[in-house]
Amino acid sequence: MRMITRLALLALVAWATSGLAHAGVSAPLQVHDAWIRVLPGALPNAGYAILTNPGNQEVKLVAARSNAYARVMLHESSESGGISRMHAVDHLSVPAHGSVRLAPGGYHLMLMHAVHPVKIGSRVTITLRFADGRTQDASFLARPANASGVND
């Protein structure tokens, strides 16, 4: 019994000192205009947002996850020589007092295998994970396939 209590206490301490517990008070980034382009059926979707870093230190986004999708990847689209390409990126740096746009045709979150069909107009929570281990939840608005942005 005492053992269990001690374990629980340890877990509580670990949780309290992790970024998760602090996410509300000192989120590393400000997330604006977050939306998802929902494609029909089982096709992958894309997540977009403006990430602003109000701090004095660079913030490095290294991963993202969501309960709504089996897999979330950081991706970048590019075009060269008339050819469109898409590739995975292992991190995205948001400079101190700077912003990075995840926007159509550039950086985006590739959202694969929706667990349930994502309803247009609903909100999806995506958890961003940073190089220092901190995490932050962001709320994304589900938009139709032919949306141009978060509120067109």
Add this chain to the structure above:
Amino acid sequence: MMRVSSLALLVLLGACSSAAKPRFDLTNVTGHLPNLKFQLTADNGKTMTAKDFRGKVVMMYFGYTHCPDVCPLTMTRMHVVMQQLGKLADGIRFLFVSVDPARDTVPVLHQYVTAFDKHDVGLTGTPDQIRALAKRYRAAFDRGKVQKDGGYEVNHSAAIYIFDSKGHARVLATPATSNKDLEHDLRLLLKGA
């Protein structure tokens, strides 16, 4: 009387010269690319050929449905332009040719194109048919590495090929093209330029 006929002549001349040399904003490819020609399976399940689109201004784009970013961006831009054109858009068809026929079955393609604009038509076919069409327009595509979950990306030509109502290749749009320029040239082609 004289004045009227000379005025008419001027108007006629004006019409002739503009018909001979339309001022396109996009890259003019008139005479440099072959006429629209294909036989593929449309997203309604029927075999369609270029002849089925005679009388329509045709935009043709090579893409794939598992492309969550650039293809929807392109198709959304086309949708915005179509909306700008209002009723005139009924004279246009946007052909989305799948460069991923293995995954782009007729039902998948149908769901995909109908999510964007009512003037969109999805086309798929055998790998040989698709390759031949892409080659005809010098449009490159290649499949990327297969990932752990079996998924893969397809690198593909970013261009939109635009044909007049007789099936002649006329202008080429790219992702850098502004909607305004695209709309301008579509209006010219709809007027029979």
